[in-house]
Amino acid sequence: MTSTTEAITGGRLMVELLEEAGVEIVFGYPGGAILPFYDELYHSKKIKHILVRHEQGAIHMAEGYARSTGKLGVCIATSGPGATNLITGLTDAKMDSIPILAITGQVSTDAIGTDAFQEADIFGITIPITKYNALIKKADDLARHFEEAIKIAMGGRPGPVLLDFPKDVQLEKTSVRKASALKIAPHHYERPKVKGDPQEFADALNQAKRPLLYVGGGAINSFASAEIKALAEKANAPVTTTLMGLGAFPGTHTLSVGMLGMHGTAYANKAVLECDYILNLGARFDDRVAKYQDFAPNAVRAHVDIDAAEFNKRINVDHILHGDLKDAIREILPFVKGGDRTGWISRIQTLKQNHPLDYDNSGESIKPQDFLNRVYTKTKGEAIVSTDVGQHQMWAAQYYLFDKPNTWLTSGGLGTMGFGLPAAIGAKFGNPDKTVICVTGDGSFQMCIQELATIAQSKLGVKILLFNNNFLGMVRQWQELFYEERFSESQWSYNPNFVKLAEAYDIPAMRIEKKSEIDKGVEFFLKDSGSALIEVMIPAEEKVFPMIPAGKSQQDLIEFKDLGKLKK
C-alpha cells in the first residue's frame, strides 16, 4: 500500500519512515555517500543518533539494543569501508537471529560499477549474511523496500537486513510513500498458523518418564518465557537451555538444570544422556550442543521451530511443530498432563549434587568464578550482562544465573570477539534504568576498545568487568589440553595499562590482584550508576569446566574433578 503526497527527498523520506516505524535511536558514523541522509537526520526531533568510533561498534550496539529490548536495532554507515565494517556484525546477527536494519550509503547510481571512490558492492557482499538486502535505485522504490525490509527483519525468524542507498537517490524527490503504519514493536508482525499436531506432540510428552525441555534463543525472540515456565511446571519436566536460551527459563527455578553443551553443566549433559524424551523449543541442535546423530540416544525427539529449514538439518527428530514458539506452546499446553515424575526429578537432584559446577578456590589468587558469583549476589541477579568471547563468556554463562529473558547478551553462533563492549552500550541506551555489565577479557576487550569514547561522550553508565590473564585464555586452554602446552601466539607479551586507559576516557577504573581485594573491587565497580572498569587479574592456567572436547559427544564430558586424569 502506497499513497502519494507532497514530494520530498529520499533522505527525508527515510528519516520520516524511521520515525513513523517507532525508531528512537540509531547508531552510526557519517561519511560522503550518506551525507544527504545525515543532513535530514539533523532535523529529526524523534531519532537520537549515537556517534560511534568504528562501524563494527555501531552494529554491535544495534544488536545489544535489539537483544535487550526485543525491538529492531538500526545502524548507519557510509559506502565502501564504512559499509564493509558492518560485515562482522551482520554475520553475527544472522547467526543469532537478531533483527537489525543496516542502512548504508552508496556512490551515485551513475558511478556504480566504475570502481568509484569509496565504492563497494555491499549488496553483493552481504547476500549470504543478511536475511534480505536491496540496492535502492529510485527514490520511488524506497518506501516499498523499507516496508519489506522491516517486515522481514522482525517477522518469522528475525535477522539482519541491509538497504543500500546511493547518494543521488537520497537527493532525488519522491512523493511515493507508505500508507499503513510500520512498527518495530516486538512480536508485532502476523505469525502464520502453527503447523503440526499439538495433541500428538503433547501425547509423546505425557508418555515420557524422563522428559527434558531443551530451550534455545528462539524462546527469547518469541517472548515465550511465561509459556515455557507453564509447560515445564505442568509437565513437571526439567529444563536445560542453550547459551542463547539463558534467561528464557529462570536459572534459579528448581526445574532448571542450567546450560547444556560444550561448557554446559555436567548435570544438564548427563540429563540429556538419560532422558527418554527431549523437546527442543526454538534451538537448532547446534554443533556445540548436539555433536552427533546419537544426541539424546535414548530419547524420543521433538522440535518446535519457526524456521522449517531447521527440522532434521543436523539431528533427525520424531515430532515436528512448525510455527512461532509462543503460539505453539499455547496450543500444546491444554493437552499436557501432569505426570508423576518424582523419580526423574530426584535423579536430577542427585546428578546436581554429585556433579556440581566446581573450581578450586584455595590460594591467594582471584578466581573468576568466585568474582562472578559475588557480582551476581551484589546485583541480585538483576543486571543485564553482555560478554565477549572466550573463557570469561563461559564463566559468566555458568556463574551468573539468569532469571529473565533479554538480560543475557552474547555472541553465540559466530563467537565474535569485540562484541561485548558495544553490545553493552546498545543495551544501556535501551535500558537506561538497569545495571548493564560487560564481562570481557584482555583479548576481546582490545577488539572494540575505541568504543570507550562512545561511553564517555554519552556519559553512559556501563560497567566493565575485565578479566586479565595476559593470555587468549580459551586458546591457551585448548593448547594446554590438546596441543601439549605449545602456547603458540596465545600469550600477550604486551598489554596496555587498562586502568590508565579507562581513565584517559574519564571512566573510573581499578585493578585488583588478590582475593582479599574482591569485596573492595565489587563495591568500587558497582557503587553508583556511573560507568566503571574493574580489572581483575586472574591466573593464566584457570580453565573452564566442565568441557566436552571438540568433536566429542556428551559421553566424553570432562569435569573439574577429572582434570588430574586428563593431564597424566
Place this chain on the structure above:
Amino acid sequence: MKHTLSILVNNHPGVMSHVSGLFTRRGYNIDSIAVGVTDNPEVSSMTIVLNGDDFVVGQVKNQLLKLPDVLRVQDMAYASSVQRELVLVSFSISENNRSEALTICNGFDVKILEMTEDSLLIEFSGNSRQVSNIIAVLKPFGIREISRTGQIAIAYRNQNAV
C-alpha cells in the same frame, strides 16, 4: 542421484545471486542452471539440476523457500515431467565422411544450421541423456565448439498419463 528443481522467483536484480549463493554457501554443486522469464514479466522460472540424496535436496528446498524472492520450489520427478536441453555443436567433416555425418543428423532428428566445406553446425534438443548421446556420436568427427543451455523442465498436467 540427480534431482531437477523448478523454482519460481521474483524477476528482480540480485535474485540469481541469492539463489546461486545459497548453493555455494552450503557446499552444494549445481549441475546445470537455466533461467528465463515466465508469461508474467515479474516472475522468472529457474531450473536447477543437482546431484544429491533426499536429505540434501530436502535441505536445499527448505533453504530456498527461506529466500524472500523465491515463490515456489518443485522437485520434478523424471516420470511426471518433460525435461529438455538445447545444444549447439560445430564439428569437423571432410569429403570422406560428409554423407555419414548427414545420415547421423537425419537419424537423430538434428537441425542443420550451417554447412561449409569442412564443418557442420547443428542444433539438437532432447533430454540430457539424448544430448550427451549425440555429442558422443559426433565426437569422432572432431568437435570444434559446443554450447549447452542446461536443462529446463515442466510437469505434465495429467500425472496419471505416464
